[in-house]
Amino acid sequence: MSYKAKFRVWRGEGGEGKLEDFTVEVNEGEVVLDIIHRLQATQVPDLAVRWNCKAGKCGSCSMEINGRPKLGCMTRMSTFTEDETVTVTPMRTFPVIKDLVTDVSFNYKKAREIPSFTPPAEVKPGEFRMQQIDVERSQEFRKCIECFMCNNVCHVIRDHEENKSNFAGPRFLMRIAELDMHPYDVADRKDSAQEEHGLGFCNITKCCTEVCPEHIKITDNALIPMKERVVDRRYDPLVWLGNKIFKRSSSNS
Amino acid sequence: MEIERHEYDVVVIGAGGAGLRAAIEARQQGKRTAIVCKSLFGKAHTVMAEGGAAAAMGNVNSKDNWMVHFRDTMRGGKFLNNWRMAELHAKEAPDRVWELEAWGALFDRTKDGKISQRNFGGHEYPRLAHVGDRTGLELIRTLQQRVVALQQEDEKLHGDAEAYIKVFQECTVTRLLKDMSPAHGPGGAIAGAFGYWRENGKLILFDAPAIVLATGGIGKSYVVTSNSWEYTGDGHALALLAGAKLINMEFIQFHPTGMVWPPSVRGILVTESVRGDGGVLKNSEGKRFMFDYVPEVFKAQYATTEEEGDRWYTDQANNRRPPELLPRDEVARAINSEVKAGRGSPQGGVYLDVSTRLPAAEIIRRLPSMHHQFKELADVDITKEAMQVGPTCHYVMGGVEVDADTAAASVPGLFAAGEVSGGMHGSNRLGGNSLSDLLVFGRRAGAGAASYVNALAGRPKISDEAVTDAKAEALAPLQRSGENPYEVHHELQRTMNELVGIIRKEEEVSEALESVEKLKERAQGVGAAGSRIYNPGWHLALDLRNMLLVSECVAKAALLRQESRGGHTRDDFPGMSPEWRTKILLCELTPDGSEVIVQEQVQPPMRDDLIQLFDRDELKKYITEKELADFDALAKE
Amino acid sequence: MTQTTADSPARRQRAQIKERTLRTDPWWRYPLITFIIFMAFLVYATWAIFDTSYFMAPYHAPFASPCLATSCPEGARLFGFAPFGDWYTLPPGLLILGLPAGFRFTCYYYRKAYYRGFWLSPPACAVNEPHKKYTGESRFPLILQNVHRYFFYAAIVVGLILAYDAVKALIEKPDGLGTWILIVNAILINLYSLSCHSCRHITAGRLNHFSKHPVRYRAWNVVSKLNAKHQELALVSMFSVMGADLYVRLVAKGIIAFSFA
Secondary structure: OOEEEEEEEEEOEEEEEEEEEEEEEEEOOOOOHHHHHHHHHHHHOOOOOOOOOOOOOOOOOOOEEEEEEEEHHOOOOHHHOOOOEEEEEEOOOEEEOOEEEOOOOOHHHHHHHHHOOOOOOOOOOOOOOOOOHHHHHHHHHHOOOOOOOHHHHHHHHHHHHHHHHHHHHHHHHHHHHHHOOOOOOOOOOOOHHHHOOHHHHHOOOOHHHHHOOOOOOHHHHHHHHHHHHHHHHHHHHHHHHHHHHOOHHHOOO | OOEEEEOOOEEEEEOOHHHHHHHHHHHOOOOOOOEOOOOOOOOHHHHHHOEEEOOOOOOOOOOOOHHHHHHHHHHOOOOOOOOOHHHHHHHHHHHHHHHHOOOOOOOOEOOOEHHHHEEOOOOOOOOOOOOOHHHHHHHHHHHHHHHHHHHHHHHHOOOOOOOEEEEEEOOOEEEEEEEEOOOHOOOOEEEEEEEEEEEOOOOEEEOOOOEEEOOOOOHOOOOOOOOOOOOOOOOOOOOOOHHEEEEEOOEEEEEEEEEOOOHHHHOOOOOHHHOOOEEEEOOOOOOOOOHOOOOHHHHOEEOOHHHHHHHHHHOOOOOOOHHHOOOOHHHHHHHHHHOOOOOOOOOOOOOOOOOOOOOHHHHHHHHHHHHHHHHHOOOOOEEEEEEEEEEEEEOOOOOEEEEOOOOOOOOEEEEEEEHHHOOOOOOOOOOOOOHHHHHHHHHHHHHHHHHHHHHHOOOOOHHHHHHHHHHHHHHHHHOOOOOOOOHHHHHHHHHHHOOOOOEOOOOHHHHHHHHHHHHHHHHHHOOOOOOOOHHHHHHHHHHHHHHHHHHHHHHHHHHOOOOOOOEEEEEEEEEHHHHHEEEEEEEEOEEEOOOOOEEEEOOOOOHHHHHOOOOHHHHHOOHHHHHHHHHHHHHHO | OOOOOOHHHHHHHHHOOOOOOOOOOOOOHHHHHHHHHHHHHHHHHHHHHHOOOOOOOEOHHHHHHOEOOOOHHHHHEEHHHOOOOOOOOOOOOOHHHHHHOOOOOOOHHHHHHHHHHHOOOOOOOOOOOHHHHHOOOHOOHHHHHHHHHHHHHHHHHHHHHHHHHHHHHHHHHHOOOOHHHHHHHHHHHHHHHHOHHHHHHHHHOOOOOOOHHHHHHHHHHHHHHHHOOOHHHHHHHHHHHHHHHHHHHHHHHOOOOOOOO
């Protein structure tokens, strides 16, 4: 059941590079990452690819396969026809280090800009009491394996490098939603979501949800609910009117 | 070439559960801490853990407490465990889990809002704190976010987020460096670590008086494993090379049901609950072969006919359980023999069939993650066809010999926690005890390292000579144009899988040792073409040294231990021997570093109050006549 | 940064790939179809606003309901009132269509669809958008999308009026095909309104402790189920309202004239 497949793989260092053609053996049941590894073992030992668990649980092998962000370990070769050329490129939104490996430090930087979980000071470990239905929403977001494909596909930064400093990306806006919905979190996150982390940049075109390998409903369950929470705070005309009349600052309501 | 150089109080190698917990502790005790890891931050193998973290919180069954957990752990390890570790683990696990919750972890809940706990093999009460079947991910993410929280604190306090805790990701440590001056004792003391950046191949040097190893396991020495590429036994080898000792290296847990097909997911776990919910094992002839493999000691508890076995699922009171539910090691051995006898599936496993046993909707309801896993990874619908499964290398019980309370190894300044440390699990680990192990001993290692640094009179220094040697070693494969390292690696994996696998025989293990010797020579000559930028061939060439050292330990210890216990099965010595229980096998490197030597060491007897937690009837199956007499004397007092 | 990696000047650059996208599937289909459907709807709506045959007792074309001026036929006035009196002579649709139109225009589903189909921002996932700058909904004018919730309140009122129209038709002409078309349309329109993300937020989405508000939590669960079908309901109700409106007008014009029409 094995055949020779045509692969085009982007190779290069630090931005400069090109698509190179390969013909490589494919066996039944293999995934794209297997084929990349075969190239590594038989044709180009220094072909760089980042990977780890090979089971869709760690989110390391994010790449773009025929133009679509995918996990290499979760893309079966049987989804392509035998005469189809499979094009594999690194994620476009992040600087490339080498071949398929990108520098994803943007994401770690953003992670650190989101204020951490803030429980009330008086609750001690072991004293937390939460109902299952109250934690389920945030649990969905915590399924995230941080493959960063949502941040990669989001056109806000994919097509506009200049927005990177003002936009946390779906992954970390979802993190804000996760904490904002946490039954014990007391930090106020609504104004900062809009002002500092760029929730307003999101135009809910749902590409983050489309590419999520964990099938998290990022847009419907995290981003839009967060937008609605911001509306409560900032764009409710009644609140706005009240603030005007009583001369309160709209941001500390 | 200039070598990047950093100074820290504590360097933690590995960013899995144990490493992160250790780093958090060291930082919380005011130590400047570095975390060095081969993967990206948050990708460690801990994310693969599904079941949960065992902690006797008693949320579901209030009868549970640390003593019951301690007993279960010792039983699971066939009484070979370091009892002090098992004790600390059982006592401290609840606090470690609660602490995670205060850092933002969201475990599944009980009705009254506490952390829910689930049943698991070998645990007397429901004990595993869990989040669906992704507990490991929750643990890693929570610890990762805790590190970030500490960095945010530091940023507010010092204006520099990385002032006290910094992650060096995609960075591999190749050598631990010691200060050998007499001031630091006869064997010297840890002075730092040497490594390279995976992404650009640049070299890096850490000056640090304390190093915590938290590098996980050794599964990549085997062909079929549930472990990731990172599991090349780095910590085991670094410890050996630094003069520390490894214990229990012959004990490796093979999970009976790993996926065998497709190739990309070979070894990935198929959860035990498939069998618990009615799944049966069949060979290529369609026969439920497990009925032929019920050992004498279990005959009374297991069904002898398929009819009786099938009745058990609905009526457990009046029927004996089917032999598919024998302990992991028994099932793994049975599958192994069927395949060896030529009755395996086309891809070298056996069939695990649930599709003919339960209606499709029921399978999806009871086994959602398995249904999803096979659908997405193998394109197999388990409601319509059988799965192919086979044993997979899962966990190494052995590791660095450490002090239970401080996690300190015998080399001053060296600490180890998690899978890379040895003793806690004895000869066999219980499911769920791994995640709690990481937390309990991760914290202890961090604290141990911090107090070691506090007590230090002067900081050990790295000699230029040591750096030169380490550098030469690291760069050597790039300058050779020898054999492809992948070939040596594959050969090693095959050797270990076939000759030092689930079932071991003297001749086979000896053959493996000869083979490892030859591979060691070949590894000296492997070359890695290409640049230093993200060059996987070069990385593998360097990892080979570690895998070979570890394999040598496993094979040598397996050859010496003439009994079968937990994760070590000798075909030629099938029984468990009370005499051997009192002995621990200790691996260390000869002074010239060329060879592993294995010695016997006496296991210290269990503390009186701990051994009295057990029944005499149970103990007599494990301990010697003399030990039993001591126990009786104790009981009379 | 949380982590450190050695710096090298070359590494700040993305992979230089000239192709706008390397997708090989027909990604342009979704924006194209969206564009065609929405354009058709806009064209129809524009025509309908100025078309005057919107009432044929007991049927009231949805695009012209409610009718609030004396220019409407007697039976078409909402509860018989004409609060706008006789100074208002423009088509009745112009007066009220802004509310449902605003609801749909600011709806999270429609936003996605027209940002993709009309503004190409982006046309499809992993396909570069043609715009040089992008600020999204972070500032004027698109920041106004945040008024969606107020349109939702209005849409509930309009939905109830359409339901009232349908019930009125049911009473007067239970065997009329038009009656049942209006009923189906009213149901779909109201389901669409209820499936709205704002509605989901209002029921209980804004709460952090579902367990303390069991009734609201139940409502949230129902709305969440509907919400999962928001796109489908948006499209189906758009076709149903267009269809119902056209049907009534055709009846009013006498083009459809069979006995149970």
